[in-house]
Amino acid sequence: MTLSFVKMHAHGDDFVIVDLRGKVDPITSEVARRLGDRNRGIGFNQLAVVLDCEDAAARLLFWNPDGSRLDTCGSATRGVADKLMREADTSSIMLRTNRGLLTCVREPGQRVSVDMGKPLLDWRDIPLAEEVDTSRLPLPGSPTACSMGNPHCTFFVEDLATVDVAAVGPGIETDPLFPRKxxxxxxxxxxxxxxxxxxxxxxxxxxxxxxxxxxxxxxxxIRRGLLDDTVEVECDGGTVQVKWDGVGGVVLTGSVEPILYGTIASHFLQG
Incomplete structure (x- = not known):
């Protein structure tokens, strides 16, 4: 058994899409981990598996390169939406993830937007290990926390150049306050x-x-009162736009671009 795939990126955030509509899903944690290896596999930040769905154009499952699952991925969701909208010759589409039904729309300039749903702000929903103020966590630097279907911890700093992300990030990711990292x-x-x-x-x-x-x-x-409701977010790989009115869903807009098309060899699927 072989599987076709497309690799895409959204401002450097690379992901692989495997369309398994009408097929049996062979992707396991071990298969995802080996596919995510940038030396011996394809390499990606996330793997998106596209499955049949009764109430949407498709259902999406997401994998990290370490073989763990995640409930949401804004870049890969927009990539799948771009692919399926082109196939259906339409400018909007509904996709189902573990976050629920997400509406995706074609925007000017080859951009795609997705309503990522309402952020979860209660400590139990993120989740955190104990009841705390999620707008100011009891950690050095007093970061905020929320969930977009996966947990997020945000530090506000005066100068990014002073932050050693590789040194600080792992300790925060695995802090006991975050039972699911x-x-x-x-x-x-x-x-x-x-x-x-x-x-x-x-x-x-x-x-x-x-x-x-x-x-x-x-x-x-926005919760800290530092930002307006429409923000240009400049990452190392490029810029996207995020809108949130403080009440409803968070809308993410940016470009996605195919990189390559290929076929996954059958031995990779035997893990």
Whole structure:
């Protein structure tokens, strides 16, 4: 058995899409881990598996390169939406993830937007190990926390250049306060409509970009009163736009681009 795939990126946040509609899903944790190896596999920040769905165009399952599962991925969701909208010759589409039904829309300039749903702000929903104020966690630097379907911890700093993300990120990711670990963001506010963001991604390490992390960082900044409701988020790999009115869903908009098409060899699927 072989499987076709497409590899795409969203401002450097790379992901692989495997379309398994009408097929049996052979992807396991071990298969995902080997596919995610950048030396012996394809390499990706996330793997998106596209499955049949009764109430949407498709259902999406996501894997990290370490073989762990995650419930949401803004970049890969937009990539799948771009692919399926082109196939159906439509400008909008509904996709189901573990976050629920997500509406995706074609925007001008080859961009795609997705309503990522409402952020979860209660400590139990993120989840955290104990009841604390999620707008100011009891950690050095007083970060914020939320969930966009996966947990996010956001630090606001004066100068990103002073932050050693590789040194600090792993300790925060695995802090006992986060029983399911957490994505870690370091944010420098340029102005109320523009931030610089660096990311330590749960299960993946330093990332050039991440859709859900951009959303989580903006939610934290708006809750702190630092940002307006529409923000340009500048990551190491490029810029996306995040909108949140403080009540409803968080809308993520940016470009996605195919990199390559290929076939996964049958022996990779035997793990």
């Amino acid at each position: 957490t994505n870690v963001h370091f944010v420098q506010v340029i102005d109320r409509g523009h931030i610089r963001l660096r990311i330590w991604e749960r299960g993946g390490g330093i990332a050039l970009g991440s859709g859900s992390c951009c959303c989580g960082a903006v939610v934290g900044g």
